[in-house]
Amino acid sequence: MRPTAKDLAEAAGVSLATVDRVLNDRPNVSKKAARSVNEAIERIGFIRNPAAVSLARNKSYRFRFVLPRSGDLYLRELFQRVRELKAALKADLTEVDYVQIPIDDAHGIAKYLRGIHDKEIDGVALMAPESPQVRDAVARLLERNIKVVQFLSGQEKLPAADFVGVDNFAAGATAGKLIGRFTCGATGKVMVIAETMQSMDSIQRRHGFDTKINEQFPYLQCLPSIETHADEARAGQIIPRVLDNNRDIIAIYVLSSEARVPLVAAAARVDLANLVVVAHERTPFTEAALGDNRIDAVIAQDPGHAVRSAVRIMRARSDAREPLAAQERIRIEVLLKENL
Amino acid sequence: MRPTAKDLAEAAGVSLATVDRVLNDRPNVSKKAARSVNEAIERIGFIRNPAAVSLARNKSYRFRFVLPRSGDLYLRELFQRVRELKAALKADLTEVDYVQIPIDDAHGIAKYLRGIHDKEIDGVALMAPESPQVRDAVARLLERNIKVVQFLSGQEKLPAADFVGVDNFAAGATAGKLIGRFTCGATGKVMVIAETMQSMDSIQRRHGFDTKINEQFPYLQCLPSIETHADEARAGQIIPRVLDNNRDIIAIYVLSSEARVPLVAAAARVDLANLVVVAHERTPFTEAALGDNRIDAVIAQDPGHAVRSAVRIMRARSDAREPLAAQERIRIEVLLKENL
DNA sequence: CTTGCATTGAGGTGCGCACCTCAGTTATTC
């Protein structure tokens, strides 16, 4: 039979009360008592029954995803995954919800974060660009013992905040490798399209991409990043113009998570099936475009996995446990038509 | 406050005892009572507290992975992942272990399965080739209420047994696509190497591979599968011979999970860096070979994810819960040097 | 030696549910 706290008390030669004090870091324990309890834990292999802990604490968890407000298809996937997880976690005393915040407004984000009380929320998964204000607001959250996970964004690691997401330099390099191999040694230009190059993610992807191309496919000429600023009209204007001015474009790399807008704009001028096209994130659009060969490969990070991982990490931190690192690494997926 | 069973009894206008009978499928409940309880569950949104259930039942789970005995590097990864999970699940009243069985001996496997008692084991994750004997033994396990998961193998779905693993037809097609694209339109032969073509997995991968090549890259000539039978000496003999007799081989597809033996044998005769090489499964060897360009791409299924998924499914089935399908789908990963 | 404080033990309560017993009630059957 698995040893209980009572067995532990006996083995350590102390009372249940002292065992309880040691296990839960309560005050008024002599070093000697603490040592003998910890030694006994090792000796008899005591492990707290998490079900009993959960029941006795009768504590519930409330986690919030703070996400950008956007029409982005990938974000819609994320919202959907959060809603699914919310339903699935209802049983586990874990409340999950999300809010949408205008992403450009660092001040607004910081203000929102400041307004979060630890009476209300135990953890926040934050998807927002870095800025001094946000960084400061995060530090305040941590002070209030609200766990923070940097979610899919923000590579400049804050100390004491976990990160869930991929290495965007590697993701960009992967895209570069695929474009290099798929263009089969042809010379020509590569069009690179982003929503914005302000964010750390975009910068890192571009950097990884350029590094790979320069190193292994130097005969490919990568054009400066075109920024759509999530503006469909702007994209519809600028992208065909660039295509007109560069008739030797043989590949397109869309490095932001919204692939639909730029690729629809490009399709107005060229047949995407004749170009090598690599985009990011699995969405209804990229899936369909892989299906009919408009896109050759998609670099993706599974939103469902990301959301679950963030919650697992916040739970672990709330329980003062260490999350299981191997499980929480988000893979850089390469999606082809064949392995959807 | 979250409603408890007591609240539920009140809402349904019955006693706690009747609520208990309904919740746990005990006999002696009138249809009327059952209906009013179920209706009240919906109405007040009652959800059992899983921690309390677990504590009251005070039940532990014992799951066993039945794996082939082999020196295969991928299997070693699997063993390692099982051991890791074993340690991680100790806290959760869940015992996990594994045994190794000679894979060719269907009779021995069946005999082993027959010897498993439900007093001893709650669930089995079985990685074994199909055979009537095994199929029968699995049916007996299920009769004894031992949950069975077909693990990474055995695509002919048994009814009532879950499957954890990838679609091997799609995995083969993905390999075909990568070889087709990476060879860049060159004509030539493709060498296909397997440990054995007896297993359903190999057959399906080969089928998916051929289908893709024929459909999209018909100028590539795929040679018949070379079978190594896990025999290093045999591989060292036969593979160089085939390479000598087919000087126009431009690509190699290793479709079994052991890539080291065949590729080391091939490297004795050709420089793998000059060929397009696609293999399966991430192992120390394939990782290293991706790193120095001996392998161009690896098709993989994450062993850690697979092991965790199998255990989650067995737990869910033991609790008569439905597993969360979206979480349990194993992805066909495409690994390049860049996204390791 | 006394005061004060840190430490310890004994004991109780409750978390939400599963599982059990037993007496009592309501349908069914002949």
Add this chain to the structure above:
DNA sequence: GAATAACTGAGGTGCGCACCTCAATGCAAG
């Protein structure tokens, strides 16, 4: 209408732990 079977409720116990109170000890400083 009586015997039988099917149902129902009241109540208790225990799962392993967190959290609380209170009395009793130890130990140090003054």
